[in-house]
Amino acid sequence: MxxxxxxxxxxxxxxxxxxxxxxxxxxxxxxxxxxxxxxxxxxxxxxxxxxxxxxxxxxxxxxxxxxxxxxxxxxxxxxxxxxxxxxxxxxxxxxxxxxxxxxxxxxxxxxxxxxxxxxxxxxxxxxxxxxxxxxxxxxxxxxxxxxxxxxxxxxxxxxxxxxxxxxxxxxxxxxxxxxxxxxxxxxxxxxxxxxxxxxxxxxxxxxxxxxxxxxxxxxxxxxxxxxxxxxxxxxxxxxxxxxxxxxxxxxxxxxxxxxxxxxxxxxxxxxxxxxxxxxxxxxxxxxxxxxxxxxxxxxxxxxxxxxxxxxxxxxxxxxxxxxxxxxxxxxxxxxxxxxxxxxxxxxxxxxxxxxNTMPLSSNKISGSHGIGVLVSNSMMFQRFPTHAGYEDPQLSNFYGMALPLLKKGIPVETVHMENLEQAHVLKDIRVLIMSYANMKPLSQQYHQVLNRWVRSGGILLYYGRDNDPFQSVSEWWNSNGLSYKTPSEDLFRLFHFSEGQPGFVKTGNGWVVVTRMDPKELVLEPGRDTAFLALVKKAYARSGAGTLEEKNHFILKRGPYIIAAALDENDDKKPLLLKGPLVDLFDPELPVLTQKELQPGQQAFLYDLKTIKNKNPLILAAAGRAYEERYRQGLYTFLLKSPTGTMNAMRIYLPASPKTITLTRDGTPARLIKNDWDAASNTLLLQFENDSRGIQARIQL
Missing domain, CATH: 3.20.20.80 (Glycosidases)
Structure with a gap:
């Protein structure tokens, strides 16, 4: 190109x-x-x-x-x-x-x-x-x-x-x-x-x-x-x-x-x-x-x-x-x-x-999808100064709803309240978790959207004591003919929810659960998230989405790439094993692995060699950008550019082992530092010094 x-x-x-x-x-x-x-x-x-x-x-x-x-x-x-x-x-x-x-x-x-x-x-x-x-x-x-x-x-x-x-x-x-x-x-x-x-x-x-x-x-x-x-x-x-x-x-x-x-x-x-x-x-x-x-x-x-x-x-x-x-x-x-x-x-x-070549993908990260946490720009409005002694340490009223799920390998999403009126924002959300402890709704229309979503089959889990000092600020819920003490009162009115109703309350085709606990309480003390996780599991099953999968990792495949993370602070301490053959893109030597083992707390970025389909030469990974790639009559050539003085490592798939490899810089020979052929994967590892003007490579097969 x-x-x-x-x-x-x-x-x-x-x-x-x-x-x-x-x-x-x-x-x-x-x-x-x-x-x-x-x-x-x-x-x-x-x-x-x-x-x-x-x-x-x-x-x-x-x-x-x-x-x-x-x-x-x-x-x-x-x-x-x-x-x-x-x-x-x-x-x-x-x-x-x-x-x-x-x-x-x-x-x-x-x-x-x-x-x-x-x-x-x-x-x-x-x-x-x-x-x-x-x-x-x-x-x-x-x-x-x-x-x-x-x-x-x-x-x-x-x-x-x-x-x-x-x-x-x-x-x-x-x-x-x-x-x-x-x-x-x-x-x-x-x-x-x-x-x-x-x-x-x-x-x-x-x-x-x-x-x-x-x-x-x-x-x-x-x-x-x-x-x-x-x-x-x-x-x-x-x-x-x-x-x-x-x-x-x-x-x-x-x-x-x-x-x-x-x-x-x-x-x-x-x-x-x-x-x-x-x-x-x-x-x-x-x-x-x-x-x-x-x-x-x-x-x-x-x-x-x-x-x-x-x-x-x-x-x-x-x-x-x-x-x-x-x-x-x-x-x-x-x-x-x-x-x-x-x-x-x-x-x-x-x-x-x-x-430069990372593809978009319709694949999804591994895990149970469809769980969202509602957020709003008004989260920024309550952070300073504090009033009446109410604190939200390290934004824990948000993290209390998100981290217990994420740490169990559940790819929890955030949903912006300001986008609720846009079509399909809640289309794939089965369970929505929210609180007004750390934010307030800037429009009553958001409640109308939430009401329609629940009545269409969504499950809303509301956490909050609704006693923070910002509940009583002059806003739409207590002005222009409305006199609610808290914004959640308007929301619950739409659901026909009465204070004190325990467990899942039927609302149209959906359900609402109100827990009078601020989300921060779920993470500020050890072991406080057990009941929360159990409730989310029940809600997920009730939504018809199936059993909520708990695990200690995330995996995503994007084109030839595998992206993975093993999670720590999880009851499951087993390493994550990824089967090869793979090229490890976090290793500057670009080794070919039969498997990759990730300990909790580690991440991986890998090239899946099983995805190679055609038999033409293909640069799998390089510490530089290739231009002017050509392949004809057994001769593969390209110009590789990268910051001068750095070291290039690149792994190339070739249909056959190379007979000769020649590197030049502005027409003069350049030194090839490493030239390793891996017959098992049909890949070639090259190492040489980079030059921003480009290193011209000629590989004869």
């Missing part, structure tokens, strides 16, 4: 603030050029530099922060704008960097951002990414925010720490401000691009709802999918978000794979009903300095989690390649910072190059 044809698909990408360099020339489809405030036209030079190397070029910048010192210091319009920063209760501005606060997005700020958007479009980018629309929950005390409050609510600002209602209203305004900003920014992008005869797509790279709620940040999240000028998202999930400790069985600790699985899942459920494009992000390292060993372990966990969603096949393979290839970090039990090892760089490149 020619480079131009490869790049046009825009399946894989990376974000980069630095100019092109051969040592981090990753060879994905898209280079997302980050930042625009370079001196001397450097932005345009960076765009051209990456485009000249065959990349589609996008532009990314922050919408809540960025290198916008010229705006804050007054160079933009002659007035300083530090007063537009997000301010917390003690009067301190929340800073993202030197002279760059997190911003309260004003109309004037939007005019400033539009100058950058125009410049990027003029430079020829084909898409614009406005990342991380973030308003800190602890913010909301600046003059700029008070002004926005007056305009939005038509009343004087109220300090959010004084009451649950003030907190709730403050969060709703923060949510609105970035929704408005992105709507107007993307409308400008589309209008200006059309005026120039161009088509420019608009994306929002954003953390998951689960992470923002956990980290006490308010963001538009699911509502962005309804913007007509918004084309999609990048799901910013990586070790840094997924390692946030969570409670399970009374223990608070990092559970990176499980958290990543739930984070990616929440992003899928947020966007799938609207048909928006989704890129999944992983990062081979992370923002905080740790060890290479830590990075590798958690990269494998998050990488596996993303691949277990077969309806997504677009990826941001890494942010900041220069940080990965040129950065220095420690090894375990060592104090000296080291560059990335040859072995880890090879493994990483095998993984990211597999994403």
């Amino acid at each position: 020619q480079p131009s044809a490869v790049q046009a698909q825009e399946k894989t990408a990376f974000q980069i603030a630095a100019p092109w360099n051969e040592v981090y020339d990753v060879r994905s489809d898209v280079a997302i050029v980050y930042g625009i405030n370079d001196a001397g036209g450097a932005f345009e030079k960076r765009v051209k530099g990456w485009r000249d190397k065959g990349y589609q070029v996008h532009f990314m910048t922050g919408i809540a922060w960025g290198q916008y010192q010229d705006y804050f210091k007054g160079a933009f319009d002659g007035k300083p704008h530090f007063d537009e920063g997000q301010v917390q209760q003690n009067g301190d501005t929340i800073w993202h960097g030197k002279d760059v606060p997190y911003i309260v997005p004003s109309e004037n700020y939007l005019r400033y951002i539009k100058t950058h958007l125009k410049r990027a479009i003029d430079a020829g980018v084909t898409a614009i990414h406005l990342e991380e629309p973030e308003f800190w929950a602890r913010a909301g005390y600046s003059t700029a925010f008070k002004k926005e409050w007056q305009q939005y609510y038509g009343s004087a600002w109220r300090p959010q720490h004084e009451s649950p209602e003030a907190t709730y209203l403050s969060s709703k305004l923060k949510y609105h401000l970035y929704l408005r900003t992105l709507q107007e920014a993307f409308s400008y992008v589309k209008t200006y691009a059309r005026s120039q005869g161009k088509v420019v797509r608009c994306y929002v790279p954003t953390h998951s709802l689960l992470n923002y709620a956990s980290w006490r940040i308010v963001s538009p999240e699911a509502s962005l999918a309804s913007l007509k000028d918004m084309d999609g998202y990048i799901a910013q999930v990586w070790t840094g978000t997924s390692r946030e400790p969570v409670y399970y069985n009374g223990v608070k600790k990092e559970r990176v794979f499980e958290n990543a699985f739930l984070e990616y899942g929440s992003m899928v459920s947020m966007t799938a009903p609207a048909g928006k494009k989704m890129f999944f992000l992983t990062d081979p390292i992370e923002d905080w300095p740790r060890t290479w060993d830590d990075y590798k372990k958690n990269y494998q966990a998050t990488f596996t989690a993303q691949l277990l969603y077969p309806t997504v096949a677009n990826y941001e393979v890494m942010p900041w390649p220069n940080r990965i290839y040129q950065g220095r970090f420690k090894l375990e039990n060592d104090s000296v910072r080291q560059p990335i090892s040859k072995a880890y760089a090879t493994q990483m490149q095998v993984m990211v190059n597999a994403l």
